[in-house]
Amino acid sequence: MVLRLTLEYDGNNYSGWQLQPRHDSIQGRIEAALERIFAAPVRVFGSGRTDAGVHARGQVASISIPRPFDPAELQRALNSILPNDIVILDISIAPDGFDPRRAARARVYEYRVLNRKIASAFEYRYSWLVRDQLDLDAMNRAARIFVGEHDFAAFRSLGTDVTTTVRRVILSEWSRDADVLLYRVEANSFLRHMVRAMVAAMVDVGRGKLTPEKLATILEGLDRHAAPANAPPGGLYLVEVRY
């Protein structure tokens, strides 16, 4: 019996989604909770990794359970064992062989920038504080450059092996809610650190340190060193995986 889990987590207390020896991971916590319920090891397969400090509002994972169990009852059991910062939002029966990574048509991420002079006691782990005044129109002109199929080699993590750095961005836009600038981006899939590198470049455009035209040249140049360093992880949220 294969189940599909939708979950949210606050990434602040974890070394990321992915199970790692001697590190506290979200995957590890869920596998430990499942092992307590089934008294047998159960592997959890996610739609993709999220890094240390990155949050999720709609991560999707699959599990193959060793004996039948009512999904709603399993959800209650898991939520009562899991720490408060990991919550299973939904469990449903998945088709046999459901692979949440390969089956995903698209992923949606959001990134929160807090644009004000003074830090916030509530936002410091949930957004990136940028004190400089930002030009939202310029940032949206920059955001539109990413839409479509491009080689994102200039916006990847250099340490990662991938077969291709070409990705198709479906939506890329900024909006404002009081002093929070919210970036929403949807793509067929993402390279590691891609959103955080894109956000850092667009914030430089918002500051006037970079023009949208120069950003287009960086994208075409395929050179990671030409683009700014990553935006911090705390502002990033995996909000939806589409199937």
Next chain:
Amino acid sequence: MVLRLTLEYDGNNYSGWQLQPRHDSIQGRIEAALERIFAAPVRVFGSGRTDAGVHARGQVASISIPRPFDPAELQRALNSILPNDIVILDISIAPDGFDPRRAARARVYEYRVLNRKIASAFEYRYSWLVRDQLDLDAMNRAARIFVGEHDFAAFRSLGTDVTTTVRRVILSEWSRDADVLLYRVEANSFLRHMVRAMVAAMVDVGRGKLTPEKLATILEGLDRHAAPANAPPGGLYLVEVRY
């Protein structure tokens, strides 16, 4: 030179506003930061205490500094020393003898209730999760009962000595934002635990366990034991002190 500080804090990591031996308090953290800056002890006087786990978006405090210091520079120095969950929002010069507790005309608190079936990985320390369906209209009928001058003896903390339990409530109302029910209450001053006791009673009205009429009888009865136990501290915010 007397200065007026406006500050916000996430109360989760502290035993409350008030300095206590062997406990980590917000007042204690600010006094320690001031002592580092001035190389002399500086007392901090708040507009009132907040309990362990209670937050503030607009607490007001006064300090009398041992030597002249530019307020904007002092704000930057304090914010660079203080932990991320305590932020000085503003510092201005106060009239001599300014007492933030006695001079306050009114205080405004907000209380957040998360009204949904499933817990939230992000809200668990910032709201009270109530899974039962709540009747917002009934809660607002209950909220209006508190408006005006009343003896709030039924909604106080029994361990506290006060000269009078009469308080004047100026505003008391609930609003909804998606699955968050937000209570806003303004009064000349508050008894200890008063807002949390009032919220618990109004949530019982929202659940249908208590009628607004019965709540009026509890208020008139002046008996703390007749009212429900306090709502949890994590949903409560001191948002403004009026002078």
